[in-house]
Amino acid sequence: MLIKNVVLDRIVAGEIDTLFRRQKRPTVKTGGTLRTPVGMLDIVRIDRIELDQISSRDAKRGGFVSVDEVVAELTQKPEGDFYRVRVRLGGPDPRDELRDRATLEPDDLAAVRAALEGYDGRSARGPWTKQFLEMIAEQPHVRAPDLAESIGWETKPFKDHVRKLKGLGLTISHSPGYELSPRGAAVLAAIG
Template sequence: MLIKLPVLQGIVAGKVSLAFRRWDRPRVVVGTRLRTQVGVLEVLDVRKVKLEAVSDRAIKQAGFASREAFLKQQAIHPDRPLWKVKLRYAGDDPRAALRENSELSEDEVGAILERLARIDKASSRGPWTATYLRLIASQPGVRAPDLAAGLGLETLVFKRDVRKLKELGLTESLPVGYRISPRGSVILTRL
C-alpha cells in the first residue's frame, strides 16, 4: 500500500487516520503492519464503502483538503470498489535501529555472513549479495532502475533483492536510490 510522504507525516502527527483505495479486493487486512519511510503503520480496519457515503469528516481524516480533491483521486479507477482503511502509527521501523548498529560481535558478523550465503545459495541467478552491497556502496543515491540496468536486471527483481538486504539492516532507502548502512559497511569489509 503506497502512501505519499505528506500523508505518512500526517499519520505520525495524528492528523490522518484513514486511507481510501480503489482495489478489486482488499490488499491489506486488519493487523497488517506496514513499514514506511516514517515508521510502522498498523491497519485497524478495512471495509468496502460507497463513494457517496464518505463523509466530509472522513475525507479530512484521510488528509484531503477538500471533497473535490478526494473525488478527483477516486475517479482514477471508478470501476473498482472503494475501500476505507483505518490506520495508526505503530512506532519506529525496527530496521532503523538495526542498520545503525555497527558494533557487531564476531558471532553477529558470522550470522549475517551465513545468512547472506544462504540467500546467495537459494538464488537461481547465483550469488548476488556482495555485488549488490558493493554497487550500492559505490553509487549511493542512484535510482534503482539505473542500478538494475547496470546489472542487466529488471527493476522489480533488483528492488525485491535489495529488500532482503534491508531486512538485515545492511542498506537503507533514500528519497532516490539507496545507501549502505553503518551495519552494512561493517559487513562489506568482511566480504
C-alpha cells in the same frame, strides 16, 4: 499500499487517520502494519464500504473537505471495491535501528550470513549478495538503473534484490541510489 508523502506527513502530525482506496482486493489487513518513509503505520481497521457509507466525519478524518471530494477521488479508478482504512503511526521502522548497529555479535553475524546464503542459494542468477554489497560500497548514491545496467540486470529485479538487503538493515536508500549502513559495512568486512 502507496501513500503520498504529503498524506504521510499529515498522519504524523495527527491530522489524518483515515485513508480511502478503490481496489480489486485490499493490500493491507486489520491488525497489520505498513512500512512507510515516515515509519511504521498500524492498520487499525479496514472495511469494505459503499460510497453512501462515507460520512462527513470520515471525509474530515481523511483530510478531505467533503464527502463529494472523497467520492470524486475514489471514482477516478474505473473498477474495484471501496475501502476505508483507519491507520495510526506505529513507530519507527525497525530497520532504521538495526542498520545503525555496526557492532555484530557472533549470533547476529551468523544469522545475517545464513540469510545472505539463503538469498544466494535460492537465486536463479547465482550468488549476488556480496557483489551487491561491494557495488553499493564502491558506488554510493549512484542511480539504481545505472547500477543494474552495469551488471546486466533490469532495474526492477535489481531494486527488489536491494530491498532484501535493506530488510536485513544492510543498506540505506537515497534519492538517488543507496549506501551501506554501518551494519552493512560491518557485514561486508566480516564476509570480505
